[in-house]
Amino acid sequence: MSRYAVNSLLYRLKKDREFRARFSTDPRAALADADLTEAERAAFLARDMRRINELGGYLHLVLSIPGLAVH
């Protein structure tokens, strides 16, 4: 599990509107350079915030990313 990679990606999705738009359009390409495990990458591609949280993503990030937040 790469806790830093997961959370830095979540942080970027929250704060970087342009990156968020790229992720929305082509998530596989947006994540290409991210240092994620297969499970982490699959969770991001599925936009499965609950799973991302289980894999170490901070709760307040998965609750607050525009357009992706779980409630």
Added chain:
Amino acid sequence: MGKIVFAGAMSHVLDPDYYDAACGPVGRRKVEDVMEAIRQMGARLAARSPDALIVVADDHLNAFSFNAVPALCVRIGTTVSRMVQEDAEAFDKVLEDMPLTYPLHEALANQILEQGLASGFDLALSWEAPLDHAFLSPVTTLFGPRPIPPLVPIWVNCFVAPQPTARRCFDFGRHIARVVAGSPWNVGIIATGGLSHFPELLVARVGESDTVFDRKILHWLEHGEHEPLCRLSADELHKSGEHEFLNWMVLIGAITPARADVRYFGELGRINLAAVEWRVE
């Protein structure tokens, strides 16, 4: 000689629309009730004309990134901005109608910082960190249309493990009390967040709160029993969803051994809403 003229702690997501969406009409009603209790606390605070208001709260990975996560951080400078979040979701959205900048009490912040470093508290400082809902929702609810006094924002790392201990937060509050006592100012202090919510910081447990734990804490606060609070472990706080009680521990250190009056406590499942005021006069 300076004095702490007001001390209060309260939940900090104060948005009826948010709780209506999350919990239905009962959520709206209960958050409106706690906001009314906070407004009444604000009237008492404003009547004491504080020269400064210390606000102890936590960051939600808004002000600080993974670049650095300070355990305890004092905001210095002359003004502070509110956080701006494009397309904000959830509790970030409530900020949008609030003023963009707020005055700081530069001299008090500097004294807390400088005297802290001189006496063994390795505090972080920030000239630029903005304020999120944890600071501004309680402040704007307390003061309403009245002028907001110069602020001294202080962050406690409540969420990114390892956090400072409950006892360390309490000891930092003792330091704040010493600085205020040696100053010429009348100072208000608030701590925000809580009570129990989001146990273990898991999405799967959003919707749970630990009311038994909350009532135990409130009992100790009402009776001025602060030593059991200092002994709360990181594991206890994590499992019970009391992460943000670390903010309250700073305040408790600043006013110990004062007793508290519970102005509002409401169970909501998703969170237990609370407003508490200490007898400092």
